[in-house]
Amino acid sequence: MNDPMPHPAPVLVEFIDTTYAPPASVTNDTELVRSEVVDSYGILELITFIETRFDVKIPDEDVQPNNFRTVDAMCAMIARLRSEDDAA
Amino acid sequence: MTLLEACGGSALRIQGGKTWLRALSRADIGPRYLGWLNDPEINEFTSRRDRTYVTEDLFAYLDSANASDDRLLLGIFTNDDDMHVGNVLLHILDADAGVADISNLIGEREYWGRGIIADADSQAIHFGFQALGLAKFVMGNIAPHRASTFKSTSLGAKLEAKLRGQAMFRDQRVDVLRFGVFPDEFYDAHPDLHNRITWTPAVTLSSERPAIGKGAD
Numbered sequence: 001m002n003d004p005m006p007h008p009a010p011v012l013v014e015f016i017d018t019t020y021a022p023p024a025s026v027t028n029d030t031e032l033v034r035s036e037v038v039d040s041y042g043i044l045e046l047i048t049f050i051e052t053r054f055d056v057k058i059p060d061e062d063v064q065p066n067n068f069r070t071v072d073a074m075c076a077m078i079a080r081l082r083s084e085d086d087a088a
Numbered sequence: 089m090t091l092l093e094a095c096g097g098s099a100l101r102i103q104g105g106k107t108w109l110r111a112l113s114r115a116d117i118g119p120r121y122l123g124w125l126n127d128p129e130i131n132e133f134t135s136r137r138d139r140t141y142v143t144e145d146l147f148a149y150l151d152s153a154n155a156s157d158d159r160l161l162l163g164i165f166t167n168d169d170d171m172h173v174g175n176v177l178l179h180i181l182d183a184d185a186g187v188a189d190i191s192n193l194i195g196e197r198e199y200w201g202r203g204i205i206a207d208a209d210s211q212a213i214h215f216g217f218q219a220l221g222l223a224k225f226v227m228g229n230i231a232p233h234r235a236s237t238f239k240s241t242s243l244g245a246k247l248e249a250k251l252r253g254q255a256m257f258r259d260q261r262v263d264v265l266r267f268g269v270f271p272d273e274f275y276d277a278h279p280d281l282h283n284r285i286t287w288t289p290a291v292t293l294s295s296e297r298p299a300i301g302k303g304a305d
Contacts, residue, residue: 033242040239041201047234060250060265063234064241065277 008054008075015049016071028071038068050074056081091160091180092153095219095291102162102287104211107204109162109176111154116163116172117146124174124195133233133257134193153177164192164208166199173199176212186223188216205239210274213243214281217271219291224270230255231263244277245269 009028016026022037032038038046046068047058056078058067067077092100092111102109122143124130131137153161158180163172174194181187190212194205216222227245229236241247245267254264275282 036203039201039203040206040235040242043238044235060231060234060237060263061247063237065238068238 008050008078009071011053012050012071012074015053016046019045019049026071028075030070032071033065033069043068046074050078054078054082056085089157090155091157095160096287096289099289100162100287100291102211102215104167104207104286106167106202106207107164107173107211108167109164109208109211109215112150112161112163112175114147114150117143117150121172121195122146124193127195130193130195130197133230133236158183162212164194164204166204171196173204174208176208178212178216180220180222181226186221188220188222188225190216190225190227206242209239209243210278210281211286213269213274214278214284215287215291217274218285219287224268225274226266226268228264228266230257231265232257237265237267240265240267240269242277243269244273244275246273 013026013028016022016032016037020037020042022030022035026032026037030037043063047063050056051058058077058081062077062081067073098111098113100109100111122141125136125139125141125146128137150161153159160178162176162178164174164176165172173196174192176190176192179189179191181189190209192205192209194200213225216225225243225245226248227240227243229240231237231250246269247265248268249266251264251266253261255262
C-alpha cells in the first residue's frame, strides 16, 4: 500500500535537487539558505510544494530562514505544523 | 543639505558582494527603467500595479528623492556587468528615533532569484546603521508576497505587526505584514558586515544624526 504521507526528507531532497539543481545533491543538513541554493524567490516554489505535498499551511510567522535552513529544519517545521493541526 | 549630499552626492558608492549602489541621475532614466514600472508582473505585489507611468513621472520621482533631506534613492548595479537592475530607497521616518523604512524594486526579471535584493538591501541597511547612525529599519509587504517576507526575515527583521485586511490583492482583502530590525539582529544575520566599511567616500554622520531629516543646511 502506498503511504500517502511519506517522511518529508527524501521527498524534499528530490524536489530541491530537481528544482534548484545545486552543484551537488543536497543532504538533510546541507545549508540551503547560506549556500544560496534557495533564495527569496526560490522559497516560493518550496513553500507551495511543502503545502501541497504535505498538506500543511505554512503561516506567515514561519516564513523565515531558520525553518528552511536545511531539509532537517523543514522536516521539523512540517512535523510541528502537522501536530498543531492535529491538536486543533 | 539633502540627505544625498550629506552622503557624498554622486560620488557615493556602496559596494556589496553581488551589487553596488550609487545615486541616480536623469541620465539613468530611459525606456528600460520606464518599462519596469509598467510591467504588471514586476509590480504585482506593489501599489504601482494599477498605474501607468511616463518618463516625466520618473524624472519627478528622482528629482524629489535627490532633493529630499530624508530619502536616499540608490540604483542597484550588478558587480558582474555593471547593469542597472533596480533601486533601493532608504526613507528616514523619524530622525530623532533613528528609524528608517527600506524598500526596493528589481526591474530586470532575469536577475530575480540571484540574491540581488538581499545583497543590495543588506548593504543599504549596513550603510544606514554605520554611516547614518540609524537605530532601526522597518519594511513591509502584503502577506501573499512571501518572497518579500522571506527576504525581510533573512535580513534579521522580526515580524512586528500584521495589519488585518489592510490591502487588496487580486480582488481579495489581504493582510499587510510589518517587519523591523535593530543593528544587533541585523549583524547576527550578517556577521561578515560587522565593522566593515563598504562605502566611499567616508561618510560618518552618526554623531550628527539630529541634522538628518530635519532640513539642515
